[in-house]
Amino acid sequence: MAEKKYPQFTEEHDMFRKAVRDFCEKELAPNAEEWEEQRIFPREVYQEMGKLGFLGARYPEEVGGSGGDIWYTAVWSEELPRCQMAGLAMSVLVQTDMATPIINEIGTEEQKEEFLTPALKGDKIAALGVSEPGAGSDVAGITTRAVKDGDDYIINGQKTWITNGTRADFITLAARTDPDDRYGGISLFLFPTDTPGFEVGQKLEKIGNHSSDTAELFFEDCRIPSRYLLGHEGAGFYYIMQNFQGERLVGALTGTAGAQLVVDRTIKYCQERQAFGKPLTGFQVTRHKLVEMETKLEACRSLTYHATDLFGRGVPAQREISMAKMLVGDIAMEVIDGCLQLHGGMGYVEEGPVARAWRDTRLLSIGGGTTEIMKEILSKLMNL
Numbered sequence: 001m002a003e004k005k006y007p008q009f010t011e012e013h014d015m016f017r018k019a020v021r022d023f024c025e026k027e028l029a030p031n032a033e034e035w036e037e038q039r040i041f042p043r044e045v046y047q048e049m050g051k052l053g054f055l056g057a058r059y060p061e062e063v064g065g066s067g068g069d070i071w072y073t074a075v076w077s078e079e080l081p082r083c084q085m086a087g088l089a090m091s092v093l094v095q096t097d098m099a100t101p102i103i104n105e106i107g108t109e110e111q112k113e114e115f116l117t118p119a120l121k122g123d124k125i126a127a128l129g130v131s132e133p134g135a136g137s138d139v140a141g142i143t144t145r146a147v148k149d150g151d152d153y154i155i156n157g158q159k160t161w162i163t164n165g166t167r168a169d170f171i172t173l174a175a176r177t178d179p180d181d182r183y184g185g186i187s188l189f190l191f192p193t194d195t196p197g198f199e200v201g202q203k204l205e206k207i208g209n210h211s212s213d214t215a216e217l218f219f220e221d222c223r224i225p226s227r228y229l230l231g232h233e234g235a236g237f238y239y240i241m242q243n244f245q246g247e248r249l250v251g252a253l254t255g256t257a258g259a260q261l262v263v264d265r266t267i268k269y270c271q272e273r274q275a276f277g278k279p280l281t282g283f284q285v286t287r288h289k290l291v292e293m294e295t296k297l298e299a300c301r302s303l304t305y306h307a308t309d310l311f312g313r314g315v316p317a318q319r320e321i322s323m324a325k326m327l328v329g330d331i332a333m334e335v336i337d338g339c340l341q342l343h344g345g346m347g348y349v350e351e352g353p354v355a356r357a358w359r360d361t362r363l364l365s366i367g368g369g370t371t372e373i374m375k376e377i378l379s380k381l382m383n384l
Contacts, residue, residue, distance in 0.1 A: 249304070
């Protein structure tokens with residue numbers, strides 16, 4: 001038997017991949033145009049994914065997961081783009097890899113039971129509340145306040161660009177508990193959205209990722225019990241930085257896989273599309289362009305898998321994850337733009353998946369920390 005190209009993926013990973021792929025292609029992708037137009041997808045998608053064990057694949061069994069390793073996250077991230085809606089994929093990844101991992105890592109048993117387990121079942125939708133109008137990549141600049149009042153915290157402020165914001169049942173929320181300490185004055189909270197004083201503001205209209213809801217959130221004298229403090233007061237900034245590593249890693253994994261799907265589709269199109277009496281692949285310029293795309297994505301995949309391996313083994317991987325996020329954000333957009341060009345007019349019309357992928361992919365170099373922030377992180381790690 002021939003050696004597997006990627007030996008880290010076992011037979012169990014392959015079975016999981018097939019299950020996720022079948023669900024995305026058969027149950028989700030046929031609804032892409034409708035859900036993109038509606039600017040949201042049904043809540044039942046979370047519940048169905050929860051029943052199938054997708055949402056908790058890498059979480060411990062005691063909180064409702066399956067106890068899988070980091071490569072289940074890789075499979076999950078790589079197969080979600082087959083739903084043909086980056087917005088849906090992003091919303092679900094917020095649920096599994098952005099808003100909930102920190103609960104598993106530092107949450108109390110009571111917090112896990114109330115928030116994490118229902119999220120893995122798909123019964124509760126989670127959002128991550130960090131970004132604000134004046135603090136996006138600059139996390140230490142957040143101004144939303146949480147003031148201790150007896151056994152409660154009173155929260156006032158605003159968040160924006162929050163995925164799942166219009167219908168989240170709870171928010172993993174960053175708020176400032178000490179106005180005089182830029183980095184040590186931020187704390188994390190688990191915030192139920194049925195708390196009086198909470199309000200969803202404008203639902204933001206985006207260039208792409210249309211099937212996900214993104215919103216402004218407002219907090220006015222919102223009182224929550226102190227048991228919803230996540231981890232230690234004042235350690236929130238460091239928790240967020242820790243949490244960002246997983247978020248950026250899945251961004252690189254999903255971005256590479258999504259771009260690969262578009263390249264695969266473009267190769268098929270170029271083999272079938274006739275021009276001047278021969279297929280587009282009959283022209284050297286087309287063949288060479290496709291070779292360049294495939295090579296660049298292979299480089300993205302290799303770096304991202306290396307970062308995944310380090311992260312899964314608990315080896316410090318901020319350097320490699322930042323590199324992967326930076327590289328994939330640029331290369332995926334470059335590759336998909338080239339695919340659109342090869343499709344010509346067919347690539348520019350809204351009815352085609354290439355145009356949707358082109359719009360959606362633009363977020364990769366912005367969300368989860370911009371490309372410029374990745375370069376700043378790397379310059380510090382290189383002692384520049």
